[in-house]
Amino acid sequence: MAPRTGSIDLTRSLLAFNTINPPGQEQECAKYLGSLLESVGFQIRCYEFAPQRTTIVAHLNGISDRLPLCFTGHIDTVPLGATPWRQDPFAGEIEGNKIYGRGSTDMKSGVAAMIVAAIQLAQMPTPKAGLTLVLTAGEETCCQGAYHLASLEGVLGEAGAIVVGEPTANYPWIGHKGAVRFEIRTQGVTAHASMPEQGVNAVYKAAQVILKLQAFDFQVTPHPILGKPTLNVSTIAGGLNINSVPDRCVIGVDIRTIPGQNHAEIQQQLQDLLGGEVDIELLDRAQSIATDEKNEWIQSVFKLIEPYLKTHPVAKGATFFTDASALTPAFGYPPTLILGPGEPEMAHKTDEFCYISKLEEGVEIYTEIAEAWCSVRPWKVGRNIEKTSN
Ligand SMILES: [Zn+2]
Numbered sequence: 001m002a003p004r005t006g007s008i009d010l011t012r013s014l015l016a017f018n019t020i021n022p023p024g025q026e027q028e029c030a031k032y033l034g035s036l037l038e039s040v041g042f043q044i045r046c047y048e049f050a051p052q053r054t055t056i057v058a059h060l061n062g063i064s065d066r067l068p069l070c071f072t073g074h075i076d077t078v079p080l081g082a083t084p085w086r087q088d089p090f091a092g093e094i095e096g097n098k099i100y101g102r103g104s105t106d107m108k109s110g111v112a113a114m115i116v117a118a119i120q121l122a123q124m125p126t127p128k129a130g131l132t133l134v135l136t137a138g139e140e141t142c143c144q145g146a147y148h149l150a151s152l153e154g155v156l157g158e159a160g161a162i163v164v165g166e167p168t169a170n171y172p173w174i175g176h177k178g179a180v181r182f183e184i185r186t187q188g189v190t191a192h193a194s195m196p197e198q199g200v201n202a203v204y205k206a207a208q209v210i211l212k213l214q215a216f217d218f219q220v221t222p223h224p225i226l227g228k229p230t231l232n233v234s235t236i237a238g239g240l241n242i243n244s245v246p247d248r249c250v251i252g253v254d255i256r257t258i259p260g261q262n263h264a265e266i267q268q269q270l271q272d273l274l275g276g277e278v279d280i281e282l283l284d285r286a287q288s289i290a291t292d293e294k295n296e297w298i299q300s301v302f303k304l305i306e307p308y309l310k311t312h313p314v315a316k317g318a319t320f321f322t323d324a325s326a327l328t329p330a331f332g333y334p335p336t337l338i339l340g341p342g343e344p345e346m347a348h349k350t351d352e353f354c355y356i357s358k359l360e361e362g363v364e365i366y367t368e369i370a371e372a373w374c375s376v377r378p379w380k381v382g383r384n385i386e387k388t389s390n
Contacts, residue, residue, distance in 0.1 A: 007363045008099065008356060010036075010112040012092030013300065014075070015101035021076035023052075026137035026145075029075050030054035033135055036115060040122040042133070047155065047382035048150035049138060057155065058133040060122055062374060067160030068130030069373040070331065071118065071366065072146075072323055074139030075342070077103035083350045098353040101285030105342030109354040110165030110362065111135060112136075113341050117366035121374060132159060139323050142179075142284045146323035150330035159331040162299050163369060164322045167342025167354075170308055170328040170361055172301055174316035176338060177226050178257040178325060180266055183250055185279040186208060186238075190247040199245030203238040206249035209274055210236070213253065216273060218266075223258040225290060226317045230256045252283075256319060259290050286325035291335040297373075298335055304368050305339075308361050318344075339365070 015040045017029035027048075034044040034056045042058040049055070062068065080089055080102055087093045089102040097111070118133055134156070138144030149155055186206045191199030210233050222228045231253060238249030255266060270280055291298055293315035302313045318338055328336045341362030344356050 014108040015092040025056040027052040053137040055145035056135045060131045062129035066129035070132045070159035070162045071114040072134040073165040074136045104354040106347035110340035113362035146326035150326040162336040165340035173338040178288030180263040180285045181283040189246040190248040191244040202249040286321040295335045
């Protein structure tokens with residue numbers, strides 16, 4: 001494939017790689033991006049948490065001692081869903097102001113805009129602070145690539161600020177909730193369905209558990225930007241056959257957390273609520289992230305974005321989590337923005353699309369952010385992100 005570096009062509013090239021996760025298979029797409037960046041002077045390193053599951057770290061050196069800026073995005077996508085698409089999900093078909101395809105909004109348009117901005121920065125003659133691009137595999141399955149990177153000693157180094165290119169319609173969000181997922185199991189005693197008094201019904205026990213979970217209050221003060229934590233009972237499976245008393249029921253629970261909460265405390269809260277007879281197992285977790293809106297870099301980006309949004313941004317956060325859950329702590333808690341050209345409400349949908357106008361604006365915004373950071377002007381970097389543990 002010939003390298004294309006316009007943001008529309010690059011988005012379409014990326015859509016042509018099938019990186020649906022599962023199974024992922026990001027390797028080819030990652031190598032393609034790596035070769036584009038290498039051709040303009042970036043050093044490329046590849047990391048795989050499993051065969052074909054390639055994450056790229058690309059670094060452009062700077063000459064000042066200012067910490068590098070980090071742009072990050074994921075290259076995997078979610079599956080297509082059961083409903084047939086009107087467009088070919090891998091062709092990058094264009095209709096008016098829209099590019100269609102799986103990943104067009106979440107988030108191959110964001111990755112393309114970051115790459116185009118990075119190539120422009122690499123071609124600037126002026127001395128500059130470094131720029132690091134972290135292009136991850138496996139984000140859609142709880143940030144596997146990013147957590148793998150974070151677990152490797154000395155791979156990421158430091159960053160002075162992070163931009164996560166998830167779809168926000170170019171609105172700068174200053175944080176997001178975390179997540180913690182549990183499997184909750186009730187145990188019973190099986191018996192013939194015609195003699196239920198001989199058994200103990202695990203589904204009835206689970207029903208009681210669900211009612212308690214529905215009424216559960218975390219008893220925490222809402223976060224000023226992210227609001228309250230939430231709990232959702234997502235799955236239930238109990239009983240094997242209709243003519244027996246079920247002796248096991250399994251409930252899946254998804255909790256969205258705010259700074260100050262951690263998974264061990266939440267697990268204990270649930271155990272206290274449900275009693276010792278109920279088994280609770282941690283499945284997954286991802287940390288919440290929130291940067292102080294008064295941080296100087298955050299305010300500078302808000303200012304820079306004003307002409308695009310035609311208003312001064314207000315501090316907002318996302319209910320979903322991103323690779324920042326892994327990367328922001330691994331980079332030492334630099335200020336972090338979620339900011340990308342995709343439409344948040346198109347993520348994961350049938351006939352997913354991205355607006356071309358937002359994609360092109362995204363390139364300009366990323367370029368402005370990178371130029372402001374990577375020029376040699378001294379820059380005071382705030383470290384006033386709220387530290388959280390999860
Ligand atoms: Zn995404």
